[in-house]
Amino acid sequence: MILTDMHVHSHFSSDSKELPEAIIETAIDKGFSYVYFTDHHDMNFPVNENEPEMDFQLDFDTYIKKLLELRENYRDRIEVQLGVEQGICPETAPRIAALSNQYPFDFIIGSSHLTALKNGDPYYPEYYSGKTNIEAYREYFMSEVENVKLTDGFDVYGHLDYAVRYCPDAAFEYNFKDYQDILEVLLKLIIENGKGIEINTAGITKIGYPHPHIETLKLYKDLGGEIITIGSDAHKKEDIGYGFDVAEELLKSVGFRYYTVFKERKPEFMKLN
Numbered sequence: 697m698i699l700t701d702m703h704v705h706s707h708f709s710s711d712s713k714e715l716p717e718a719i720i721e722t723a724i725d726k727g728f729s730y731v732y733f734t735d736h737h738d739m740n741f742p743v744n745e746n747e748p749e750m751d752f753q754l755d756f757d758t759y760i761k762k763l764l765e766l767r768e769n770y771r772d773r774i775e776v777q778l779g780v781e782q783g784i785c786p787e788t789a790p791r792i793a794a795l796s797n798q799y800p801f802d803f804i805i806g807s808s809h810l811t812a813l814k815n816g817d818p819y820y821p822e823y824y825s826g827k828t829n830i831e832a833y834r835e836y837f838m839s840e841v842e843n844v845k846l847t848d849g850f851d852v853y854g855h856l857d858y859a860v861r862y863c864p865d866a867a868f869e870y871n872f873k874d875y876q877d878i879l880e881v882l883l884k885l886i887i888e889n890g891k892g893i894e895i896n897t898a899g900i901t902k903i904g905y906p907h908p909h910i911e912t913l914k915l916y917k918d919l920g921g922e923i924i925t926i927g928s929d930a931h932k933k934e935d936i937g938y939g940f941d942v943a944e945e946l947l948k949s950v951g952f953r954y955y956t957v958f959k960e961r962k963p964e965f966m967k968l969n
């Protein structure tokens with residue numbers, strides 16, 4: 697069983713109200729060995745005037761101080777790990793590494809929530825205007841390629857095909873083959889740079905399967921990818937560890953024998969039984 701959730705948000709993220717203590721207690725109740733906090737930080741996030749509180753900035757000093765206190769308070773019951781989900785886009789990518797090295801993180805997820813600071817958010821329908829859905833997704837994957845070239849301030853790339861969640865055309869079917877050429881470039885770069893990817897089980901409720909698509913996972917394995925973490929992307933305590941049985945079966949079916957955890961930014965491989 698996978699007993700480490702490496703992608704969890706608390707109220708330090710703009711889109712979560714959950715108390716860190718509640719998250720830790722839930723992880724303990726589920727028998728988890730570790731809990732990773734990976735709250736959002738999206739540099740220069742373009743704030744929508746209808747949702748001014750959604751700025752996705754992180755008060756790093758307060759956040760780290762709180763997590764270090766919790767680590768100490770719970771040290772006999774569970775290991776509290778310091779993480780962050782750095783939102784990256786090509787305009788902000790060059791600045792991510794310096795920020796990431798400023799604090800004693802165990803683990804950093806680099807994620808694309810935007811392809812550009814202006815009109816680059818696939819969450820909003822405007823992102824898709826003036827292009828086909830395939831072009832929209834190709835643009836998303838191309839920006840991930842740019843990001844990986846521009847920064848090494850992360851350990852695994854988060855929810856690699858996140859944009860697939862939000863296509864305004866509900867009937868549009870995602871076909872891996874339409875993006876395979878870019879994904880191959882992307883995954884090769886990730887592997888060459890010593891980084892990994894994650895299985896993000898939040899995809900199960902959004903698109904019916906965890907991110908990334910199984911064909912992408914197979915491609916990563918075929919290209920020699922080994923570093924792979926498992927995260928629920930929980931924004932409330934009930935979702936911690938959600939779908940980990942699905943993730944485990946998926947990993948095994950693709951031929952992985954290990955999953956990965958990080959401590960002080962270094963990968964450790966855990967055997968899948």
Ligand SMILES: [Zn+2]
Pocket residue numbers: 781807809854855
């Ligand atoms: Zn994310």
Ligand SMILES: [Zn+2]
Pocket residue numbers: 703705781929
């Ligand atoms: Zn997240």
